Amino acid sequence: MLNFILVEASLEVVPREIQNHPQIKAYAKRFKKKPEKILLDKSYHYQAMGKLPFKEKRGRPDIVHFTLLEVLGSPLNFERLIKTYIHTLTNYAIYINPETRLPRNYNRFIGLIEQLFQVGKVPLEGEPLLTMEKLSLENLLKKINPSKTFLLTEKGKPSTPIMLAEKLEKEVNPVIMIGGFPHGEFKDETLKLTDEKVCIDPKPLDTWIVASRVIAAYEAKIGLPEKRLKIQP
Amino acid sequence: MLNFILVEASLEVVPREIQNHPQIKAYAKRFKKKPEKILLDKSYHYQAMGKLPFKEKRGRPDIVHFTLLEVLGSPLNFERLIKTYIHTLTNYAIYINPETRLPRNYNRFIGLIEQLFQVGKVPLEGEPLLTMEKLSLENLLKKINPSKTFLLTEKGKPSTPIMLAEKLEKEVNPVIMIGGFPHGEFKDETLKLTDEKVCIDPKPLDTWIVASRVIAAYEAKIGLPEKRLKIQP
Missing domain, CATH: 3.40.1280.10 (SPOUT methyltransferase, trefoil knot domain)
Incomplete structure (x- = not known):
């Protein structure tokens, strides 16, 4: 085995520190989801991820x-x-x-x-x-x-x-x-x-x-x- | 080599015979694309594909x-x-x-x-x-x-x-x-x-x-x- x-x-999921970023809020609104329930995805949240630690490994x-x-x-x-x-x-x-x-x-x-x-x-x-x-x-x-x-x-x-x-x-x-x-x-x-x-x-x-x-x-x-x-x- | x-x-792309299907039209409207320019995708166009020949191989x-x-x-x-x-x-x-x-x-x-x-x-x-x-x-x-x-x-x-x-x-x-x-x-x-x-x-x-x-x-x-x-x- x-x-x-x-x-x-x-x-x-989108970490707390960027849940209020405009890019996340717009994305959440578009898909009618709450920011804290959205999976972090670099393709869509690149700008919002700008200040996240270890951002190159995430999303x-x-x-x-x-x-x-x-x-x-x-x-x-x-x-x-x-x-x-x-x-x-x-x-x-x-x-x-x-x-x-x-x-x-x-x-x-x-x-x-x-x-x-x-x-x-x-x-x-x-x-x-x-x-x-x-x-x-x-x-x-x-x-x-x-x-x-x-x-x-x-x-x-x-x-x-x-x-x-x-x-x-x-x-x-x-x-x-x-x-x-x-x-x-x-x-x-x-x-x-x-x-x-x-x-x-x-x-x-x-x-x-x-x-x-x-x-x-x-x-x-x-x-x-x-x-x-x-x-x- | x-x-x-x-x-x-x-x-x-979505074939002509189903471009007017309601599911395709709704999808096209949502993504602001013309039906004939959309890639056929079974995940989203399943119903519309109902009568397509060889539908099990497509989309x-x-x-x-x-x-x-x-x-x-x-x-x-x-x-x-x-x-x-x-x-x-x-x-x-x-x-x-x-x-x-x-x-x-x-x-x-x-x-x-x-x-x-x-x-x-x-x-x-x-x-x-x-x-x-x-x-x-x-x-x-x-x-x-x-x-x-x-x-x-x-x-x-x-x-x-x-x-x-x-x-x-x-x-x-x-x-x-x-x-x-x-x-x-x-x-x-x-x-x-x-x-x-x-x-x-x-x-x-x-x-x-x-x-x-x-x-x-x-x-x-x-x-x-x-x-x-x-x-x-």
């Missing part, structure tokens, strides 16, 4: 959307061999039921996540697909109890996806952590919770590309395509 | 968006070792400059593609990143002049991504064709232009998952991670 955490994910729910579609749609997830978590920049842990079929449409995804931030789970009735709680990354990792944590970062040891997959395969309960933010450095807290830093490409790759490379290599390493296709290895 | 064609891509620009982000963000594209094309259900060929940095935001992507359908290229000034022309798949393939065409389909010969990559590597000018629509069968025309049908998973996979698996396996096969990371193979 592979544990996948999208760490420092750029997913939050990118599209990164979470693409990456989750990449992970949840993988054959590895169909086999229930990967557990998917999000840990946000503002210290929320989000648990994702592997059966979740996320909306493909971005605006519907945003609506779903806004509901999640408001209520703590979606859907409201029946078995929840996404649930959320305030929790540090450290405490999320305590729950998972990994045998080893790997962080994907340009500052890690150069390693092809296949070399990484070989290491993952040897672990009882490995955790893969991939940054869910567009630019900037990892927090010290994240680095402290990392056992091994790995670099799969010298250039910065989009989060969903890193996710697909790691998962594809792991699938290949454990012979999943052969198994699913019933081909003799 | 690998040629990648997203075939039968679910990308078109999914998100598939094109995700898949292009997956291809253009790949190390293979950074090395300019893949050429990316779209061929739409309604017979337009779209040429994609490998340097294109697409909008990550879905709504901005839609705006860009609407402009492309209107003008035939984007951006309007300077070197075009996307250009479009009415062209059959047959004539697009004549331009590319492939040594062999491969179509990814559940009805193909079972083959792991790595087995497929081995075949691709042996070709001088191979074309990979992946369906850019959500459900339904390939057109006869597409099948006739296929030299080899390949199945990489027994279950239907999302288009962007197929794209990432094929590209990741090809990168691994040609030793691209080792080369970029300067690791001895």
